[in-house]
Amino acid sequence: MLNETRLGNRIRRLRTGNRDTQARLAGRLGISASYLNLIENDRRPLTPALLGRLAEAYGIDEQIFLADAPARLRADLASIVEDPLYPGPRLGERALTELAATLPEAGRALLALFRAYLATRREAAGLGERLAGDPFLAEARHRLLTRLTSIRSYSEILRDNIDLAVDRRERFADVLVDESEQLTDLVGEVFDFLGADGAIGVGAQESPNESPAALIADLVRTHNNHYPDLEDAAEALRATLAAPSSGLYGALLEALQRDHNVALEAEAGPTTEALPRESRTFQAARRLAMLSCGPAIDRCLAGSGDLPSAASALYRQVLGSYVAAAVVMPYGPFRQAAADLRHDLALLQHHFDTSFEQVCHRLTTLQRPGAEGVPFHFLRLDIAGNVSKSFSASGLHIPRHGGLCPRWNAHLAFMTPERIDIQVAQLPDGTRYLFVAKAMSRAAAGQGAPRSYYAVAIGCDISFAPHLVYADNLVTDRPAHDVPVGLNCRQCPRRDCAQRAGPPPFVVGT
Amino acid sequence: MTQRVLVVEDEPNILDSLSFLMKQAGFDVRLARDGDAALRMVESAAPDLVLLDIMLPRRDGFDVCRTIRANPEWKDVRIVMLTAKGRKPDRRKGMQLGADDYITKPFSNREIVERVQRALDGGGPPAG
Numbered sequence: 001m002l003n004e005t006r007l008g009n010r011i012r013r014l015r016t017g018n019r020d021t022q023a024r025l026a027g028r029l030g031i032s033a034s035y036l037n038l039i040e041n042d043r044r045p046l047t048p049a050l051l052g053r054l055a056e057a058y059g060i061d062e063q064i065f066l067a068d069a070p071a072r073l074r075a076d077l078a079s080i081v082e083d084p085l086y087p088g089p090r091l092g093e094r095a096l097t098e099l100a101a102t103l104p105e106a107g108r109a110l111l112a113l114f115r116a117y118l119a120t121r122r123e124a125a126g127l128g129e130r131l132a133g134d135p136f137l138a139e140a141r142h143r144l145l146t147r148l149t150s151i152r153s154y155s156e157i158l159r160d161n162i163d164l165a166v167d168r169r170e171r172f173a174d175v176l177v178d179e180s181e182q183l184t185d186l187v188g189e190v191f192d193f194l195g196a197d198g199a200i201g202v203g204a205q206e207s208p209n210e211s212p213a214a215l216i217a218d219l220v221r222t223h224n225n226h227y228p229d230l231e232d233a234a235e236a237l238r239a240t241l242a243a244p245s246s247g248l249y250g251a252l253l254e255a256l257q258r259d260h261n262v263a264l265e266a267e268a269g270p271t272t273e274a275l276p277r278e279s280r281t282f283q284a285a286r287r288l289a290m291l292s293c294g295p296a297i298d299r300c301l302a303g304s305g306d307l308p309s310a311a312s313a314l315y316r317q318v319l320g321s322y323v324a325a326a327v328v329m330p331y332g333p334f335r336q337a338a339a340d341l342r343h344d345l346a347l348l349q350h351h352f353d354t355s356f357e358q359v360c361h362r363l364t365t366l367q368r369p370g371a372e373g374v375p376f377h378f379l380r381l382d383i384a385g386n387v388s389k390s391f392s393a394s395g396l397h398i399p400r401h402g403g404l405c406p407r408w409n410a411h412l413a414f415m416t417p418e419r420i421d422i423q424v425a426q427l428p429d430g431t432r433y434l435f436v437a438k439a440m441s442r443a444a445a446g447q448g449a450p451r452s453y454y455a456v457a458i459g460c461d462i463s464f465a466p467h468l469v470y471a472d473n474l475v476t477d478r479p480a481h482d483v484p485v486g487l488n489c490r491q492c493p494r495r496d497c498a499q500r501a502g503p504p505p506f507v508v509g510t
Numbered sequence: 511m512t513q514r515v516l517v518v519e520d521e522p523n524i525l526d527s528l529s530f531l532m533k534q535a536g537f538d539v540r541l542a543r544d545g546d547a548a549l550r551m552v553e554s555a556a557p558d559l560v561l562l563d564i565m566l567p568r569r570d571g572f573d574v575c576r577t578i579r580a581n582p583e584w585k586d587v588r589i590v591m592l593t594a595k596g597r598k599p600d601r602r603k604g605m606q607l608g609a610d611d612y613i614t615k616p617f618s619n620r621e622i623v624e625r626v627q628r629a630l631d632g633g634g635p636p637a638g
Binding site: 146 | 521523524526527528530531534565594615616617618619620
């Protein structure tokens, strides 16, 4: 299989992406530059040994290369264009082969889109049917009508028989109360069923084509965003670091050189050098984490069952970042400092020499049983409102589809970049949260490089507000002063909201 | 002579209210809570009319209806079926099996008494 793979283009792109020359990479792979040139032109195969060295050289997972070799990609693409649901245009043998060999990303994108299309079709077709024919709903309907029959009948008996004996009247009234209570329970059951975990949720879980990022987000959620094994590994790693006389960054560089013979500074290109110090510290910590805590990370990966290779590679990165964060912000000291500084994010940032986002994210991982921090939710969104990262331990449900409520101050923060925005928000169900958000921008190195704008927000239930320095000058004890928010317009019942993006939710039922 | 009505219903509260209503309307009332018991009562108590729920334990209302109609001795027994609202196929099926009328839950008390009375008087289901 491997002998037939044509990876040349991808290798070249990987190399140029790392600002490497053929000569330099060839040297690291232990081959001549001309041989590498042949490989990049698909005129020599990439042997498993070379693949391994290449993966190591760029710190990537070789599974990424193995997962969909062009031959398999070609076969997958062929199955799409032969599918009766494929709308055209026809693609011939030659086009498919070329697509798979020269633009595998485009091929995979086509594959993913078509699969998503099929899944959506299936789901749409299935939803109506499922709701109509669902045995739970059929039974619920019968039970609802049964309760209503009783209630109606007894009400009429009481209405039509003024002269009923007292004991009988009381018994009938008791039946009414009892039946009403059962009716209430039943309504709750039905809405639970229709909600996130029910009829509609099932479809989403069944989808076999969830993006790797969504899959990983689910995994992180099932771990409650806390990995005890990785915390232990990070603590052990931190203990091996020299007393950081030259700061944590220096200690990390030293450990990389000492334990892994990696000269990080020497590898760094101009892109890395342009990064702010805290980002470079974090990068160094992640590199060291990947090299030193491999076994712990592998155990976590193994514990998550069979993941598609792309998801597995991403999860490895996520777990590596987790360890890095735990090295930079060790659990015990960080939790203590957070409590002492009353979650003053700027001070925590300063104290641990790290970024705003990293501090916010680390706060959500303080879930060690018996030593929990304040339960926070976290989200990161771009200036168009797309959520690129979210986690919630605060009880707030952060919707994964359909956008966010425009009243959340995470959006508002973009109007005052680099400034903390604070909000007491009340959801339609009356739950209240303290939201703390800040918008930032960052640019790639160099003149004319576009800036990226994004906001990071954390929040907690209002009952934890006294633990946050941000609540000090706020009115938190008067719900009438709260900002009325929802989750997103699609799910929000606030008809009178002037910021509505669309009509209120449609009513289920006929 | 007092007419006898057998009420077959598994939901105790509804059984109780139907029993009250039928007694109040002057009928001699017998009760059964499942399909098997219903057939035994038809045999032993010889009711003039069976008020028959469809969803029953052991033997459903359709089956009870079919069994009654299959026995020539019981050809004069009136059958009024009861089921949850809106299940049109049930109505057709019940009438095909030989039920005299068909009432949907939730019913109004007055309506159910009238329909039972009408079935006993030999009039079929109300027009429309």
